[in-house]
Amino acid sequence: MLNEAKINETKPKVTVAIIGAGIAGLSCASSLQALGFEVQIYEKSRGPSDRMSTRHGEGWTADHGAQYFTARDRAFIEELNTWIKAGVAAAWHPNLSVYESGQWQESNSKEKRYVGVPAMNSPGQYLAKNLSIECNQTIDKIYRNDGKWHLHSLENGDITQSFDYLVLAIPAPQSYALTKLVDHSMEAFCSSVDMQGCWTVMARFLEMADMPFDAAFINNEIISWISRNNSKPGRTGQETWTIHATPQWSQQCIELEKEEAGKLILDSAKQLGLNCQNAEIAIHRWRYASGATNTEAGFILNEDNKLSLCGDWLNGGRVEGAWLSGHKLASAIHISAALNP
Ligand SMILES: Cc1cc2nc3c(=O)[nH]c(=O)nc-3n(C[C@H](O)[C@H](O)[C@H](O)COP(=O)(O)OP(=O)(O)OC[C@H]3O[C@@H](n4cnc5c(N)ncnc54)[C@H](O)[C@@H]3O)c2cc1C
Incomplete structure (x- = not known):
């Protein structure tokens, strides 16, 4: 039977x-x-993996999509624990700043942040x-x-x-x-x-950039976020910074040539103290980066x-x-x- x-x-x-x-x-x-x-x-x-992504070059890597993630739901925390056990994710404890109305301040966020290891x-x-x-x-x-x-x-x-x-x-x-x-x-x-795009600049330095933080939330017209990739666990290689433009500015400028968008972002970064004049630059356009219901x-x-x-x-x-x-x-x-x- x-x-x-x-x-x-x-x-x-x-x-x-x-x-x-x-x-x-x-x-x-x-x-x-x-x-x-x-x-x-x-x-x-x-x-x-698409938007959870990493650009690789000779001697450098840069997370150019998602920068970190949070874990609040029980099922996702369980999944994250399996990733951590497998060595493919870890907590990230950046020295974090905020730029608002022309002023810098230390972030008082207590959020736990995680990243993929060795790459997003x-x-x-x-x-x-x-x-x-x-x-x-x-x-x-x-x-x-x-x-x-x-x-x-x-x-x-x-x-x-x-x-x-x-x-x-x-x-x-x-x-x-x-x-x-x-x-x-x-x-x-x-x-x-509606989904918005995001212009992203990756800057590689021969020496450590002289910035007093690992990452910063920026509230200005062009830039929303900058971060030092090498501050994340498991990253080796050249000092690399990722700069994200705001969703609004990116969407408005989505059809610009890469070089033109990159120049405007780098000018804005310089005003914030990140001078990329001697850095090697890569630029990426995300057509659908954010926007959700x-x-x-x-x-x-x-x-x-x-x-x-x-x-x-x-x-x-x-x-x-x-x-x-x-x-x-x-x-x-x-x-x-x-x-x-
Ligand atoms: C610049 C940027 C910064 C971000 N920062 C953060 C952050 O700090 N923290 C955070 O939590 N999230 C962040 N995010 C969002 C996060 O990356 C996404 O929420 C998440 O990765 C989306 O996953 P997904 O599977 O829904 O979509 P995707 O990752 O977009 O996957 C969709 C896949 O479908 C494929 N595809 C599309 N059309 C077709 C087709 N016709 N045929 C075959 N394949 C197709 C694509 O190639 C892609 O691989 C950021 C995203 C970007 C772009």
Whole structure:
């Protein structure tokens, strides 16, 4: 007689395609895989982790996306503890300042801050190790046929495998582009969330820059944040500073040439005391850096067509919000699959 274990063994696994290998997609995939789903991730760039990212050069690295993250939710704290145990995250205790109305002051923030170790993309790479990810696959079309999701990739055409569930773990404007032909209520929702860009400058110095802090929140027209990468745990190599422009200024100037945006940011940094004249400079434009809403669940799942959305922009923004969004969506898909086999 077949027992329940035998039946489960022969039952095909529910399949899920996840578009996007940022921290939300990786979190959703890890949780789904642990729950017994067969998961395939498609990622348009060369590797995972995107906005939790690090630029590498000869003898230097710079975190040029997320600078640190906080951990307040119990589930995320548990996850963070596994990252710390695996050596891919650690607490960061910067000497922190604030610049406001032309005045510097020491920050009195008691927030606990964490970073990836040795780089901001280390937790993402750690999660990616046990997952199936196809990189350099930009999904530019999705459609549903015979109760399954089908995908088309810009680089490779139609993807042969079809899927029971589809998760879009990508920013709002990119989700809008994919949902508009297949789900009008999701399309309308995606178009209602604005995301702003961020201009980022990385400056490499031959000697230690003479600044009296490791990082600072800046309230001026152009710059919002500067920080010394080497003050973070596990960083070696040349002294490197990251400068982020404000979301408002970045969005206004998003179409500037890199060099032009970089010059305006560096002029502003000089006025703050960070003179990068002798530094080597790299500049990055993030088209969709910030901007989020708070959905009730932290994700969206349409149980009828099995299409879903997760990501920081549905859950307050930031790394913790992104991870939780993917994690909670996985539980919801688990329940949905049990109720609608
Ligand atoms: C400059 C900057 C500073 C930040 N600072 C902080 C901070 O200090 N603290 C903090 O907590 N958070 C910060 N954040 C936000 C944090 O990085 C994000 O909240 C988080 O990393 C978002 O993860 P995600 O998985 O939702 O999205 P992403 O990381 O954007 O992942 C989405 C993935 O989808 C891929 N993709 C998109 N479209 C397609 C497609 N059509 N086909 C295939 N793949 C696709 C992308 O390549 C990307 O890898 C910052 C972000 C930026 C940019």
